[in-house]
Amino acid sequence: MVDLTDGRGRVRRRAGVRLWLSGLWLGLLVVVALLAPWIAPKDPLAQDLFLGRLPPFWVAGSEPGYWLGTDSLGRDVLSRIMHGARIALLVALIAGTVTGLLGATLGLLAGFLRGWVDVVISRMIDIWMAFPPVLFSILLIAVLGPGLTSIIIAIVVIDWTRFARVIRAEAMAQGAMDYVASSRVAGRGRLGTMVEEILPNVLPTIVVLLTLEMGIAVIVEAILSFVNLSISTDDPTWGGMIAEGRSAIHQSWWVLVFPLATLFLTVLSFSQLGEGLKDRFDPVLR
Amino acid sequence: MPFLQVSNLSLRIIGETPRLLRSVSLSVGAGEVRALVGESGAGKSMIGKAILGILPRAVEVVEGEVWLDGQNLLAMPPMARRRIIGAKAALIPQDPLTALNPSRRIGPQITDRLVHILGWDRARAESRALALLEEVQITDPARVMRAYPHELSGGMRQRILIASAFAAEPKLIVADEPTTALDVTVQKQILRLIKGMQERHGTALLFVTHDLGVVSKVCQSLSVLYAGMVVEDAPVRDFFAAPRHAYSRALLAATPKYTDPEGSLTPVPQTVMDAVRAEVAAADGVWHG
Amino acid sequence: MQLLRTFLMRLATTAVTLAGVAIIVFFVIRVVPGNPIAMMLPPGATEADVARLTALYGLDKSIPSQFLIWVQGVLGGDFGTSITTRQPVLDLVLGRLPATLELSIMALVIAVILGGAAALIGTRGRGTRREGAIDVANGMALSVPDFLWGLILILLFGVLWPVFHISGRVTPSLELPFTTGFYLFESLARLRFDLWLDIVSHMLLPALALCIPLAAIIGQLLKQSLKETMHLDYVTLSRTKGYGENHVILREALPNAVLPTLTLVGVQFTFLIGGTVIIERLFSYEGLGNLAIDAVINRDLPLIQGIVLLFAAIFTGVNLLVDLTYAALNPRLRHG
């Protein structure tokens, strides 16, 4: 039977383009991050107070070699963005993965085992959801002290509910299916059933959430940088650059605009990748 | 010209070659009850939809005309077409369970058209609705007017939909398999109700169905649709006496006698199907089967 | 009856949630390094001065007994005294609450308008390029959080084309006749449209930044459920009644499509309120969020506790409200 409801073919084609574009950008970012020490035109830490606030190459007053200009300390914006990608991706990868592992595990346990485990975990999710997340993260960083590890811990502590909520619901739905019952009838233990029957079925959801979470992690780092709580060495971070750029926006817009654009594209890409994957895994969803 | 005249109507899914309807023509005169018969998927619902201007978005009219009360609907701007259809025609839908808006009370769903399209005042519309509900044999119509659809049974809802279709005294009603979704016991009552209403109000009726038994009871003439084409157009009496087209004959043979509702189904023989297919392919040039 | 029981159950879980929040925040912030007392010591103070002030603020007692004292106070409506401002926490927090509520509500209203419009336009033009454009816009809006939108809006309307205020809540030189903290509403109620415009031009950018993701969610969800609804028989039937497509969408499809959107919007609205923390900072908007960040920076423990608890109360309250609205709007639940 022909589906007459709407032009679905078109939607799916667009999802493909989306997947491609975001994948391309993230791939580029990974390559840049990996090769940053070799391909960055300058040392991201090298300062030259006499070359401060150089504009990007097409603006009068620029210096050759400093493609996107320099910040107030005379550091090369392009090189800092490139090296910043390393920290951004590192935070995204580690924080995303750990958050995913913790959240998905708790969600699976709650959704499949039910009973008191579910009650405890669900209540915890409720409590967590009642915290304003930005305030919570700022509080946590205040407790832990600034730094990469603290940011990752804060993201994990705050965002595990994102996974737990969804996976719990999915695990519950899967647990009600016949194949799970038959697996149990076949004599497999509860945990065994969970890992071998439920997990593979919720895995696509986990992957999608993971992608989205990575985008969130990048943003959280930027927000914490903005309230002066992020990584505090002079290592380049996008959030730190944005915070500096925001305060000198009238003198050197490029210090804000380029990292902001990079951050924007990266967050957009992670999210579009997640949405695209969701379509791929589950075409009925759309 | 008859009240409704469909001429050479061809439909297709946008972007695809095979047609859903191929040069379909049929007419319904004032007060006439015409059946539109065919297997599911033959495109008979599409005709009803095309007449009422509710084709799915993915379907387009390739050619043809639909004349209602002397006006060519397809040549009109959409809004004007809707107004005319709203004032002169109505639909009795197939599934009473989904055809009422679950979040609105029954009363307004009947009076809507009277108030908004015909410009009646609310009190008059409501008394009209009460009268209609009584006419379709609903007890305690005042309570039903205030009820939500989920509080009522399927049969009740179909009665309401019938009442609603007759509300604005349309000249034509398209009944799209109005009994298919109902219990067998209720089916007969509803059929009787529609027939009675049609006779009292003198409305023309296009009765879309796959059930020849129903046709013989209710209709005066019929059009048989197969693979998007009208293969036979005849008065009911003539059709049952001597169906002309091979498909019609097969269809009639496959239909349990209306006198014998429990009768077994005889499938349409394969050879007949092949013959029909060849005929259709010749007409269209290409057969995508 | 059913409704009442559900309501009471929800009330009980809400209480448990709030208690959990209270416990967590109390103990977490007492691990925070940084001493509010040390901050108020001028040059020349001695250890004895530190001890004296610490005792004055009750910070010399053990943490559990501090907690008991605090809980007793909270139950009696006393949230303690802010260390930095020496004002009762409750006064401070309630003083700022209207600003944040107004901002959130304005953002919600804009989100409903923008998202609703996007959904309606997308539904009207479904399958066409217009729907595609709306999908792309929604996707972008949804992918990027309020913080980045805020920065972009500042860049656009604060620097490139400076038409709106990018800081504060109202131009302070204006004479404010207000008796409540709800400037936006009160200026309307008093028919002071000059003030209202000024307030709106301060609030517009932060509200916009806050509402963009929510507007996208509303747009997407509502469009999806509208499109699903548009295929339903009763909608098709209503088309034959002679109405225009707009009427069909608004009157027949919308009421039924709104319900599934509503539950999600409730949760998303709490996210929006949570987003005020950083957005208020970004736009120097003097609401709860800004107060909260200052409180953390100054280690104003009683104030942090009060604010977090209030936020938690708002979040759970909104969710409760949404559930009740859902029940009230859904005729099946109402009578079932």
Add this chain to the structure above:
Amino acid sequence: MNLNRRSMLQLSVATAALGGLGLPARAQAIEELVIAYNVTLPSWDPTVGPSAVNPTIQGLYQSVFDQFILQQPDLSPAPGLLTEWGWSDDKKQVWMTVREGVTWHDGSPFTAEDVAWSLARVAKPETGSPIQFVWGTLANHRVEGNKVIADVAQFDPTIFKWMYFLTGYVLPKAYYEKVGAEGFEAAPIGTGPYMVDKFERNAFVRLKANANYWGGKPAFETVTIKFVTDAAARVAEVESGNAHVTLEVPYEEFDRLKASLSGTAAPVSDIGMIFLNDIDAMKDPNVRMAAAYAIDKQTIIDRLLSGYGVKIDTLQTPEYDAYDASITVPYDEAKAIELLAASGFGPDNPVKFKIQTTKGFKPKDYEMVQAIVGLWRKVGIEAEIEVYEIAKHYELRAADQLAPAAFYNWGNSVGDPTTSTGFAMFGPSPHSVWDGEDLIGMIGPLWGEADEAKRIDGWKAVDKYIADNALVIPLLQYVQPILHAPGVKVTPHASGALLPHLMTRA
């Protein structure tokens, strides 16, 4: 379609009207002065709580309240509510003569009772004054005619300097006792040049001129001070004409706008410095001295602060009593490398330690530290930056747990060496992280030194010793940028307080 276009047009007109609203005409004579202030006012009581010791807020307090003694824009004291003051010859008593004919904002007369009560109030520990340790050195305050006499419980040579420093305000005895602390907070009155007309917490305070001010009625009848904590927003306020005066804007913005507006940039009594904690690498004098020599203060000031700053080599600024221009620590990269080499360090084998800094607390604090770390890297010092908030700095400093190097700023608007070098470097003080016994020995006797000249010379010697051994790294004296509309004349106050009553129409 037509309809849509028209409604779109209307919408954009409305939007334009909305946007245009906030821009009052700039050219008109200023009726009501609007100041965009960089901090909010948490509390109206200028004598207790953390806001009492926040230097930036003093400008607000001094508009409404008077200090015991007036401090002039160059930091020197002048007769204020007290017209004369001094010690008895045996230094066992202090005496103060109270100005007559002054009234409080509510019209009641100001008397010596108010002064005695104000002094006694903050001397009591239970009041919660953070400066109780100073005010507590006076006891038995009593009134004799228009004089106030108090006994000296413990001699403090700076006691009268505190009377124009933090918490040195006179409050109305009768009124305060009548309305209590909360009532005072709600409706504060003082003897100052302005009266509180309307106070919207965290938003603004509107002041009305005090026509009966003893120092003469201020030029502007109404002054609105709005609290705008965000620097960029303050710039926007004054640029758009929404505010007439603002302060503490980024120096680049100051330079950009001082052409179209007017600008004043004068040094204030606030310095940037790096605390050195005598732990780890900092025990090595070579490392400390190399760290000091490797910093090119002038270039940092020129490039990062657009030249707005005054290089200093001791904790005294030129305005302070114990300033000694002969003590210098020049920028000398070669010498730094040489000193480090003597301890076995170099660019390939750098000495490593941590440096803490605030970020965004003072102008370019974080950037300056980044620049310093860059300069250090060149000579063989690998410093890791850790950002902390000011609250954490205080705690760490009080607990003597600062990192080996920690950037901080130090305000001292009385200009006395005890409140700069004294508290910052004297081991037993909770503010000092330098615990060297030799320094304790040098500073100890100076606390109670009654001979003023000898006392100042003693402090100069201390500063010389500190500079020679690099026990702390003084960096610069801040310059306070004030932007204002051309129609206003602003007199900067070296304490950093922005005082509306010193503003006049140009």
